[in-house]
Amino acid sequence: MAAPDFYFAINATFRWMLERCGEGGLREYWRALGRQHYAPLTERLKEGGLPALRDYWESFYAEEPGAKVSLELAEEALVLTVHTCPAIKHLRAHGREIMPLYCEHCTHVSAAFCEPAGIGVKVEGGRGTCRQVFTRGDRS
């Protein structure tokens, strides 16, 4: 199992980036991360579409301690419901101040690796639970 204290570093990194670079700089960091680090995933999604994305999230959340999620795949959409976000849960359990834009990273990072594969991203909710909808669309 991975060390959940790494969530502290993720939260701190976003806070530091916001203070040093502003909201635009923080969002550009997330977008660059999604485009560059996750480029191999984008290639898998170009080939495998939404089923490949479902497989990715299944494997991903299986490794995150305390995560509770469900996935529903239809022809045109994949819905990821996060019942318990492992990061928010861990940060709260340890009394860490959660930086105000924390939940935005899911939208920006996912969009950056999904959109080039023709998959749209919409995230509703946040702060511990959310609903993420991934839809088939045109490749940008």
Add this chain to the structure above:
Amino acid sequence: MIGCAEFILIYDWTFEYLRRTQGEEGLRAYWEECISQDSQLHARELIIPNGFDGMEEYWGHTLAEEEAGYTSVRTPDAFRIDMYACPSQGLLKAHGQANYHDYCEHCMGWIEPVLREAGFVVHHEHNHDCKCWWEIVPAASPPPPSEPGGLAGADDIRLNAEWQTGRIDCWVASRRQ
């Protein structure tokens, strides 16, 4: 979502992103201001008020959780760690990833400020191949680095046959040599 299971890969990528966008100085500020002062608050809260006791508690918990290959030894004047299988760099090597040119540097980048505030200096070497040692001693009257085997006996990583195979960076009393 950025997960804790993949964090080391993100960490390395972020180092290179910061070097590229903000220079080495910006990256060092990140290690000190973000990682040392914010992320590792739990380490500060143990080590700064409690010294060696806090180090034993912090590194015992953290390295065990990361499934690190290491040994530690404590004397009245020193706390020493010998790391023979760094899990963090090992993960990067397993993925063939090395975005930033000196991943090992980040440990001194965040640990040294904590030790400085706690009244300690550190003798340290790492070989960029998953092996390193740390000898933390009081800043007020720091003894010199021990001779190989002097504190850790046969566990001293400097006696390991693979120690010299890497490129070794060295600090004495928290100063790069």
